[in-house]
Amino acid sequence: MERVVYLDNNATTMVAPEVLDAMLPFFKDRYGNPSSMHSFGGLVAKDMLRAREQVARLLGADNDFEITFTGTATESDNIAIRGILGYYKEKKHVITSTTEHPAVLNLCKQLEKEGYRVTFVPVGSDGVVDVEFLKNSVTEDTAIVSIMHANNETGVINPVEEIGAFLKERGIPFHVDGVQAAGKIPVDVNKINCDLYSISAHKFHGPKGVGALYVRKGTRMRPLIYGGHQEKGRRPGTENVSGVVGMGKAAELALLHLKDMPKVAALRDKLQKGILEKIKTASINGAIEKRTPNTLNASFEFIEGESILLYLDRKGICVSTGSACSSGSLEPSHVLRAMNIPFSKIHGSVRFSLSRYTTEEDIDYTLQELPGVIETLLTISPFWDNEKKVGKIF
């Protein structure tokens, strides 16, 4: 493979060179344990504190101690939701949405098995959560509401500020899965009025294996695992120091580079325009105006997404798909299904996700290679009449 065009940044991102440089000393010279009483470890504790401040700034948090470092955002989501349920034991109702990441969705399905009542708030065909439905679902018994800030597959941004204001009035804890928002759009936990906010370092050019959970001062919750005093007992265990420092650096850079996001959006829009012009079976999934600047989810009707992915892979272009065939579970995208998109389009959906490192050449190359791939697969498809150039399933 000669050229690599990486358009799968919602899956993971390149570690920024500055982040790697910031991390390396912690594998060699600065190996101290931040909990140690001697100054060798104490210095490392200071580095952890700086990282906490950097992450707090990215999220607009008031205090560094409101940031808890975790292993992954999945872990953050679990600590948040189970932590609240562990404290408010008498409350047995949870509200979430149908398009959540599996980290929240499958946790909520498990909670149902454990006897909780879970309301899965639907989304419109644009992928935006139905806020009125959510408001009407709230009861005295509601322990927590968990809604994602931006969707990983479509990039669609939910009106979390409106939901947060509503829940604050009623004193209901609000968790936001912000994995796909942090570093892509401005995040301010005070404007959102959320109590908990989960993020992951590797989605914004930090290392894998480190996440964070914002916990608003005064939020009452119980830990999931028990151990030492680290992370205020919310996530005991010796810290992943190099990861935490890397996450801090990545957060600092992400905040700095938010100003570059209009450029990323311009490239995304160029890709979108090119696809719609060159490929007549293409359509866009999700609210065009309410998306993270880097994400484009397009469907290529009558053909199957994994084939598109494999053919693009041979050209060095990395994307992902919502087709059933490419998922380990063999289930088509639950997000696109929740949006009532027809199966013929779901199976042919492709997600292109850019980053601040994506270049115009990357987009031009993709636009040059993609139409040929789609055409080849259409000729193989039983649902496409090659002579009449029309689909046959409707």
Add this chain to the structure above:
Amino acid sequence: MWEYTEKVKELYTNPKNVGKIEDADGVGHVGSVVCGDALTLYIKVENGIITDAKFETFGCGSAIASSSALTEMIKGKTVEEAEKITNQDIVEYLGGLPEQKIHCSVMGREALINAIADYRGEKPPIEDEPHGEIICHCMNVTDEDIRKAVHEKGVTNLEDMMQLTGAGTVCGTCIPRIEDIIEEEKSRCSVTPSCCDEPMTNLQKIRKIEETINAVVRPALKRDGGDIELIDINGDDVFVRLRGACSTCMTAQVTLENFVQEELRKNVSPKLNIKLA
């Protein structure tokens, strides 16, 4: 990312026999756009020999590769020979498929069955849309298939269900669901036990055939470097395949009739007929 063999990669990159045969003698279609998998197979038959085969697929890389493999495998074969191709043969041709992709080879075989039925002027035995919810994605087995097996074949445990339907035999992730469904149906049976009366004898028969093959037939054949595999049981017809030295042995048919059939008739039922699958 799936681990595809070089053969699979080669065939999805440069698929063979893509397209339609306008004057096809048999057309087989399976799958649907809802499942995310569909395959249409066209065959041309002259004097009982498949002279051409083409396909169109809405499917992933391994569906394209499986379809290519199938069309290559059946060309030049008689319809009867082609009919004997199993999904495992397709998998072997491809040098293997990831577990979650075995269903692509199953789809290939199903399209072939339908195409042959169409050529013979029969109704396609495999329906486009499976009835019920697919429980085993690898072998394409639905909850209805499993429920039916409990009531009509008297299957009451996981092992027999796997043997009969193939469900759960590949990646195994659906096994808890299969067990749940068997339990569900069994509890329903205890309310009206009569529904399982007749098929229970069928199950006993299947078990006895298996026991006889394992305890008597197989050890004897193994002494001569051969082996036998039970493929299917349909009424009183027992379908087997000979392995090892037996598969190339000139006297295989004699062995089958004089020894295997005799043993089964003696131990299980005098009505049994042994057949090569």
